Amino acid sequence: LAKTTQPISMDSYEGQEVNITCSHNNIATNDYITWYQQFPSQGPRFIIQGYKTKVTNEVASLFIPADRKSSTLSLPRVSLSDTAVYYCLVGDGTSGTYKYIFGTGTRLKVLA
Amino acid sequence: EPEVTQTPSHQVTQMGQEVILRCVPISNHLYFYWYRQILGQKVEFLVSFYNNEISEKSEIFDDQFSVERPDGSNFTLKIRSTKLEDSAMYFCASSEGGPGYNEQFFGPGTRLTVL
Numbered sequence: 019l020a021k022t023t024q025p026i027s028m029d030s031y032e033g034q035e036v037n038i039t040c041s042h043n044n045i046a047t048n049d050y051i052t053w054y055q056q057f058p059s060q061g062p063r064f065i066i067q068g069y070k071t072k073v074t075n076e077v078a079s080l081f082i083p084a085d086r087k088s089s090t091l092s093l094p095r096v097s098l099s100d101t102a103v104y105y106c107l108v109g110d111g112t113s114g115t116y117k118y119i120f121g122t123g124t125r126l127k128v129l130a
Numbered sequence: 131e132p133e134v135t136q137t138p139s140h141q142v143t144q145m146g147q148e149v150i151l152r153c154v155p156i157s158n159h160l161y162f163y164w165y166r167q168i169l170g171q172k173v174e175f176l177v178s179f180y181n182n183e184i185s186e187k188s189e190i191f192d193d194q195f196s197v198e199r200p201d202g203s204n205f206t207l208k209i210r211s212t213k214l215e216d217s218a219m220y221f222c223a224s225s226e227g228g229p230g231y232n233e234q235f236f237g238p239g240t241r242l243t244v245l
Binding site: 121122 | 134163165172173174175178185186188219221223233234235236237238239241
């Protein structure tokens with residue numbers, strides 16, 4: 019089964035750009051890469067989704083290299099309220115069926 | 131803004147008892163999911179559901195688990211005989227599209243405590 023890995027934790031200061039990378043070697047061919055944010059005792063909340071190259075929305079950018087075996091979530095100018103756990107989510111089709119695999123999660127702490 | 135709702139927010143049960151966790155997905159969504167999250171761990175996929183049948187399930191989703199869409203709005207997860215290790219947050223999610231289209235909308239979760 020695919021292993022989707024992320025750094026366990028990161029610290030940053032307010033106003034800085036934060037980049038979080040996820041590796042997903044067995045991503046399914048037609049699958050999108052999605053990133054979620056999770057606050058304590060809440061469900062994950064959608065941030066951004068992409069298939070390849072670069073995607074940008076009002077809160078983040080997502081960079082995906084040509085081989086799609088990894089992706090990088092970029093949060094510009096983080097604030098204290100961005101302190102949360104960030105997960106990538108990919109689909110794994112290697113076993114012949116399709117399963118959703120969350121990354122191991124990156125705990126981002128934003129410091130004043 | 132439409133949202134996924136879940137009830138109850140917290141369920142306490144004795145080992146061996148049956149529990150039913152309830153979810154109301156977003157009304158125009160066609161795909162439904164259950165995930166669980168053991169305290170301090172990552173979110174784990176349990177099952178996906180489309181067109182009134184299971185699309186995919188993980189190794190966690192054994193014979194003790196079942197899902198149902200009993201009417202046009204509810205989506206339920208049943209655990210037949212709970213074990214201590216079933217204690218976790220259970221999240222329901224829904225999406226417009228299916229595999230590959232991963233913009234899933236998650237509910238607030240049900241915290242299940244098995245004593």
